[in-house]
Amino acid sequence: MNIILGFIKNNLLEVLGNYQNSQWKIIQDISLAQRYAYQQYDLETVWADLRESNSLILKLSTDEDDNFWDEYAVPAIEKKLNSLHLEEGLKDSLFSDIDADLFNCYLNNKYKKNHPIWNMIEDAYFKGFWPCGWEGKYPEGKLVVFKLNYA
Numbered sequence: 001m002n003i004i005l006g007f008i009k010n011n012l013l014e015v016l017g018n019y020q021n022s023q024w025k026i027i028q029d030i031s032l033a034q035r036y037a038y039q040q041y042d043l044e045t046v047w048a049d050l051r052e053s054n055s056l057i058l059k060l061s062t063d064e065d066d067n068f069w070d071e072y073a074v075p076a077i078e079k080k081l082n083s084l085h086l087e088e089g090l091k092d093s094l095f096s097d098i099d100a101d102l103f104n105c106y107l108n109n110k111y112k113k114n115h116p117i118w119n120m121i122e123d124a125y126f127k128g129f130w131p132c133g134w135e136g137k138y139p140e141g142k143l144v145v146f147k148l149n150y151a
Helices: 003-011 030-038 047-053 063-083 088-110 116-126
Strands: 024-027 130-135 142-146
Touching: 003 063, 003 088, 003 116, 024 030, 030 047, 030 088, 030 130, 030 142, 047 088, 047 130, 063 088, 088 116, 088 130, 116 130, 116 142
Parallel strands: 024 142
Antiparallel strands: 130 142
């Protein structure tokens, strides 16, 4: 089983322990997380623009990759998010971001691109956080990650 797919099925958004990273800004306020994720102004680095400008999907994705992702990963992400009993709007936003982010991480691994932003994003997801923004002007600054309190 692909490492990303195994992670999605077993540990997506589950923080195990009290994790710290000097390259992260950890937040627990969902409204602040959404501001970082979706606000298009008043930030040095717009998160959506950063993710889009570094996306590997159009550059690397094949029909085989798309089919694999749609058949196995998408249902696993949906199942995990449904199990968290989140508000519908939040669940939809998270799904869209998680799907795109982890597909980029999958491509980054599969094609051995070792892309810095996708490596950081993957690390955050693997530690149980939702990467939702960038504090500062990329590549300087910190990855903003949200710790979901659903337990």
